[in-house]
Amino acid sequence: MQKFFAKNGPIISTYFLISIGFWIIFLIIIPQLYMLDLSFRPNLPPLLRGGEEDVYTLTHYKHFLFGSETSKDAYNYVDLKVFFTTLATAVVITVLSLCFCYPIAFYIAKIAEHKTARLLIVSLIVPFWINELLRAFALRILFAGEGVINNALINAGLMDNAINFIGQDVALFTGLTYAYLLLMMFPLYNSLESLDTNQLEAAKDLGSSTLRTHWRIVIPHAKAGIASGSTMVFMLTAGALATPVVLSSPNTFWFTQLIYQWFNMNDNWSRGAAYSVLLLLVSVIFVLLMMKLFRVKVGEIVK
């Protein structure tokens, strides 16, 4: 600390400490602690808060697992299903996003000429100037029963009846993959960009096929980028709200929608808080497990 002050001078050091401190304490620790605390309290009308009924309880977590006391089921199948479907879908979206971004990022980083690469990057970024909600609605227009795609296919005489893209959740998968595309693209691009092109040629010269070169040389090199992109896409997808609301089929329910309901419609903040805490906790555990599995260290991700 003294060293830090000596190196950067008192003004800059104080500025750093205050801004970072503010960021960590007010934007991360306090709200999360408040949520955590809330999640262990019963849902009481404002008058009773702080009274003798306001004691720590696991009731919301129990509700998530076992459902309401009046229900006949052993477990809260409805919420659990939504929870795990959300996580599983987020995994699928992450994989889709990776599969989609990897070739493009590789092309931009290693194959395209300078000018083409720049053009491609710009055309990837520009659509993201549009608000997330608007983009979701745009996809809805595209995929709707009477939407652009269906109309085009029917008019072209390729089929007779409209495909229910939304009911089949095609729209949801597309929308979610698209929503966080750049968060996969840029870490991937960055790590691929730093690969020495001579290594690709060396592998080729030694007789390696394109596939093997990618498997043995490119992917190991880009592992940190893949991990960092996947983590972000997974977290954000699991926590997405706007896109699922607009694009999911009537019978697909996203876990965040559930949380939203507890907070807003049912006015049960502490249950909403408990559900949020669960989502955060399980997502973090999941990501850590994945990183362990793929032998990536946390430090590498921020590279």
Added chain:
Amino acid sequence: MSADVELQNISINFGDFYAAKDVSVLIKKGEFFSFLGPSGCGKTTILRTISGFLEPSQGQVLIGGANMAGIGPNKRPTSLIFQNLALFPLMSVADNISFSLEVRGHSKADRRARAEELLGLVALEGQGDKKVHELSGGQRQRVAIARALAIEPEVLLLDEPLSALDLKLRQKMRSELRAIQKRVGITFIYITHDQGEALTMSDRVAVMNEGRIEQVDTCQAVYEKPKTPFVASFVGENNPFSGEVTACNDSHVEVLCDGNKFVAEINGNDCQDAQKLVVGQKIILFVRPESISIKKNKSKTQNSFSAQLNSIEFEGHLQNLFLTTQSGVKVRLSLPNAEDIDHLTAGQATDLTFSAQKAVVLPEGNLAVD
């Protein structure tokens, strides 16, 4: 197995710019052949053409007599060592070396054995489990060689692989490379802008300038019988004197350079024979710094001239004298350290001489810039 490599009228252009122009050369099998030339003269371009990363705009590459047009780098019997080595940093040394075998589906035990064998060849026994970054520069160099040799190529292509090493190590690696080449017996095609490197290792050298080959010859011939002013000035140190021919016969040529009359012996140099120097022709006469000596007495001898001494530089076994003639031509002189020059002081006029045998007269042309 070893193969010869023939380049037939190779030209390579990037737009209007020709990186190689009409390059033809036959590299014999088992030969240590170097392309020597200044930076940017197209050496890497030529090597990439031989290895198949670049298709020539015109002409063809034959390896072992077979035309290589349309055959990719992974299908040619060549192996390339890159300017920056391009070892795979995330693999162990042994995995690096046996990568080409892994590609070909050899078993793990097979690969291990071959890696050990090659590590032995490059004097790195037992270092197979290390990571690349744990090795020194010279050791990495050797791993790159071992990796390139693993598939038993017929031709090994080396793109300035020693340029990243320091002087001592570079000199050590030179003789080691040469020894490895002798042991494996395949064709080595070596690229360098360092003439010392080319001359100490090669059987033959091609001197390149601006995409063209100026001369292909043995090291000795390139040094002693340069065919163009570029070769004369690029390979080793040389003193050029511009002038013109005043007389010429079968054995000698007499020239006038800035009022000094010089005589040079025609020593079987193709260029001098073929082009038959004629009276009045503009020429450059070259004398090496070590071929000029200080005249001891005032006797009148052939090829003597006078110059003013500017400075003396001590260089281990040699001492370099820098002089300027009356007409402003700079002259460099290298004397063995044993020679006593205590009587010389800067600013002093000095009489110099060289033998007709040691002088080379070439038709006017571009010199190498340094």
